Amino acid sequence: MSSFWSAWIIIITLGTIAFCVWILLANRKGEKQPGTDVHTTGHVYDGIEEYDNPLPNWWFKGFMLTVVFALGYLVLYPGLGSYKGALDWSPEAAWQEEIQAADERYADLYAGYASQTIEALQDNEQALLSGQRIFANNCAVCHGSAGTGAYGFPNLTDNDWLYGGDGETIKTTIIGGRNGAMPAWLPIIGEKNVNAVAEHVMKLSGREVNEDIAKQGVKVFNTYCAACHAADGSGNQMLGAPNLTDNVWLYGGSPELIRHSIRNGRAGNMPAQNLLLGNDKVHLVSAYVYSLSAKAR
Amino acid sequence: MNDKIPLQDIDLPDDAVLHVEPEVYDLYKKREQIYTRKITGFFQKIRLFTGWPLLLGYFLLPWINWGTRQAVFFDLPSRQFHIIGLTFWPQDFILLAALLIISAFALFTITTWLGRVWCGYTCPQTVWTSIFMWAEQVTEGNRNTRIKLDQDVWSVNKIIRKIAKHTLWIGIALLTGLTFVGYFSPIRELLPNMLAFNLGNWEIFWIVFFTGATYGNAGWLREQVCMYMCPYARFQAAMFDGDTLVVSYDPERGESRGARKKDIDYQAEGLGDCIDCQMCVQVCPVGIDIRDGLQYECINCALCIDACDEIMDKMEYPKGLIKYTTENRLQHKQEHSLLRPKLLGYGAALALMLTVFSVAIITRTPLQIDVLRDRGVLYHTTVEGMIENSYTLKVLNMSQATQRYQVTIVGIDGLLLLGNSAFEVAAGKRTEVVLRAQIDPALLPNVNTPVELIVTTADNSTLVSEETRFIGPHIRY
Numbered sequence A: 001m002s003s004f005w006s007a008w009i010i011i012i013t014l015g016t017i018a019f020c021v022w023i024l025l026a027n028r029k030g031e032k033q034p035g036t037d038v039h040t041t042g043h044v045y046d047g048i049e050e051y052d053n054p055l056p057n058w059w060f061k062g063f064m065l066t067v068v069f070a071l072g073y074l075v076l077y078p079g080l081g082s083y084k085g086a087l088d089w090s091p092e093a094a095w096q097e098e099i100q101a102a103d104e105r106y107a108d109l110y111a112g113y114a115s116q117t118i119e120a121l122q123d124n125e126q127a128l129l130s131g132q133r134i135f136a137n138n139c140a141v142c143h144g145s146a147g148t149g150a151y152g153f154p155n156l157t158d159n160d161w162l163y164g165g166d167g168e169t170i171k172t173t174i175i176g177g178r179n180g181a182m183p184a185w186l187p188i189i190g191e192k193n194v195n196a197v198a199e200h201v202m203k204l205s206g207r208e209v210n211e212d213i214a215k216q217g218v219k220v221f222n223t224y225c226a227a228c229h230a231a232d233g234s235g236n237q238m239l240g241a242p243n244l245t246d247n248v249w250l251y252g253g254s255p256e257l258i259r260h261s262i263r264n265g266r267a268g269n270m271p272a273q274n275l276l277l278g279n280d281k282v283h284l285v286s287a288y289v290y291s292l293s294a295k296a297r
Numbered sequence B: 001m002n003d004k005i006p007l008q009d010i011d012l013p014d015d016a017v018l019h020v021e022p023e024v025y026d027l028y029k030k031r032e033q034i035y036t037r038k039i040t041g042f043f044q045k046i047r048l049f050t051g052w053p054l055l056l057g058y059f060l061l062p063w064i065n066w067g068t069r070q071a072v073f074f075d076l077p078s079r080q081f082h083i084i085g086l087t088f089w090p091q092d093f094i095l096l097a098a099l100l101i102i103s104a105f106a107l108f109t110i111t112t113w114l115g116r117v118w119c120g121y122t123c124p125q126t127v128w129t130s131i132f133m134w135a136e137q138v139t140e141g142n143r144n145t146r147i148k149l150d151q152d153v154w155s156v157n158k159i160i161r162k163i164a165k166h167t168l169w170i171g172i173a174l175l176t177g178l179t180f181v182g183y184f185s186p187i188r189e190l191l192p193n194m195l196a197f198n199l200g201n202w203e204i205f206w207i208v209f210f211t212g213a214t215y216g217n218a219g220w221l222r223e224q225v226c227m228y229m230c231p232y233a234r235f236q237a238a239m240f241d242g243d244t245l246v247v248s249y250d251p252e253r254g255e256s257r258g259a260r261k262k263d264i265d266y267q268a269e270g271l272g273d274c275i276d277c278q279m280c281v282q283v284c285p286v287g288i289d290i291r292d293g294l295q296y297e298c299i300n301c302a303l304c305i306d307a308c309d310e311i312m313d314k315m316e317y318p319k320g321l322i323k324y325t326t327e328n329r330l331q332h333k334q335e336h337s338l339l340r341p342k343l344l345g346y347g348a349a350l351a352l353m354l355t356v357f358s359v360a361i362i363t364r365t366p367l368q369i370d371v372l373r374d375r376g377v378l379y380h381t382t383v384e385g386m387i388e389n390s391y392t393l394k395v396l397n398m399s400q401a402t403q404r405y406q407v408t409i410v411g412i413d414g415l416l417l418l419g420n421s422a423f424e425v426a427a428g429k430r431t432e433v434v435l436r437a438q439i440d441p442a443l444l445p446n447v448n449t450p451v452e453l454i455v456t457t458a459d460n461s462t463l464v465s466e467e468t469r470f471i472g473p474h475i476r477y
Helices: A003-026 A057-076 A091-114 A125-138 A167-176 A186-204 A211-229 A255-264 A279-292 B042-063 B090-114 B117-122 B124-140 B143-151 B156-182 B187-195 B201-221 B223-229 B231-239 B279-283 B303-315 B341-362
Strands: A029-032 A040-045 A048-051 B023-026 B072-075 B080-083 B086-088 B246-249 B322-325 B367-373 B387-397 B403-410 B416-419 B422-425 B430-439 B448-457 B463-471
Touching: A003 A057, A029 A040, A091 A279, A125 A279, A167 A279, A186 A211, A186 A255, B042 B072, B042 B117, B042 B124, B042 B156, B042 B187, B042 B303, B086 B090, B090 B117, B090 B231, B090 B341, B117 B124, B117 B231, B124 B143, B124 B156, B124 B201, B124 B223, B156 B187, B156 B201, B187 B201, B201 B223, B279 B303, B303 B322, B367 B448, B367 B463, B387 B403, B387 B422, B387 B448, B387 B463, B403 B416, B403 B430, B422 B430
Parallel strands: none
Antiparallel strands: A029 B023, A040 A048, B072 B080, B080 B086, B246 B322, B367 B387, B387 B430, B403 B422, B403 B448, B416 B430, B448 B463
């Protein structure tokens, strides 16, 4: 904070404490008429007087003790403006200490998990529960708490993988992230060809199509699409090019949505988790994700 | 001066006092030690019956076991508060609020009727101060001996007596502090650990704190707590009415007070029953003179009643110069029965809160659920074309046994629930279950439909439901 505001805080804080002490001491002397035992303030309003009874000494001493405590506190801890305090305490430092303590506490546990393969961890209930926690906090926001995905976010419970479904590949996907790059074909092939190749793609996945239009799409497919999606449309896991012969559509499988994908392209993004979670936690959550597709395998 | 106020010349007489020097005093007064005289009597016997059961209850309760654990155990780290067969959770804190309201209304009702009986007979401050006063009596002697001892110079006798007294005080305080912490940290392990110097830092801190607090409050502060700290003394005036039973001196009978020979006709001499022996002042633990009338310091302990009755017996006068009576009775005003509006009002409020509390406890469901609907993914379409919503269900088993639960969903015809919908939860544990609800889009009429997730126990004895939403697409592709 700026020096003005620092001074502002210091003056008001110390001033208030000084003010309290002054009030405490300034009102010490009461006066009473000699010969009576009754302490009054001396004022009389319409015949009504006001008592001025003494306060207990222990109360006074207790109050002074709190003043001493306050001053001691302000010396040791931050409170007077930009002064950091003799103990150098800060919320960030306290938090760092707690993180360190937690890391030390769990280091062995994580190391134990990290030394096992993801496939081996499938039998470890505790590991999968930990993985589920990490998943719920970090992944469920896009992939759903059940991992079944949504429009644009893959379903992790099936056995259909863009980049590969074995443990290590899943971990690579999570740690480094992925960037899907489906080019926009409209400017290159034109609307008529977009329509035709979409019809051919639907035929590849075994759907009822208009045969004439589909035939026109074959040449377009072999020229432009086969490079990534393979001649038979089975996809390429090295590139993340989807398998077009199954019935799993990341961006929707209706004719209009397939045409949209071809026309405008797609740019799916899986954020890299290595900086956010670190290797050990990614290892655990990969094990969990791998377990989600167990039934489908 | 103007014309309105006429000016007058006044000649003061020679002996007129113009200004009196006021006496200066310090506004912070040192506490005057009160030396109470020990007496016995009818009301002190009553206090045995009110004090001892509470003390025994306090000290013995943590030692009673219920199954594998302590019967009364407030497990702060787990946030579970065990009272015999019931376990309360932070979610049940509204019951604690109800309990506090009941305590407050009980206090108001009793006070309006019987005055400050809580203070005199059952308040922990009074009970512990009495114990510490007994310790004082045993080590330092009776009232006059103690006054002389304090005025004496330091001698071997004085040192030994003082050490004995404070040792006894600290011992009692330590037992008290240990027992208190024993409600939060199982006492059967706490005591051996303490003797083996094997305590955790927090346990040490709290035991020392409560020992110190007991020692300070009952040994040193005593009536200062009642006079300056406790709000009860200050708002008694709001609850008392003319028919509240309070410890009172009867000035009609007692005045004018004065010493006299035993067998004379004192009334002919204009004297009242009060012989001004000051016994009532000497026994008073808060150091007041009850003959001055109703005071906020008076804790209604009735020591002055017992003291005066003893004197009255010796003088062969009738008892009851100081007695429990009402203001209206003393002033010969119209007395009212118990069925007066103020008391009835408090009593009704108390009865109502007791009923509410009992019903709440009896009908309490030891099961709590929380439904977290997926928010990042509002809905999604499965491969088969069904519309699906995901929910995370948190189930808290607040009972003391493992339970089997079953989940169902209602709200739309044709809505299916998938996932682990039948599961077990251990006692006092919380489980998270991920469930999916699916429906054929043709059967889904609205975009946003309220649905209910219902969790039941295997025998259908407990049922808890929570409302959530099922969301579907606005545009159907």
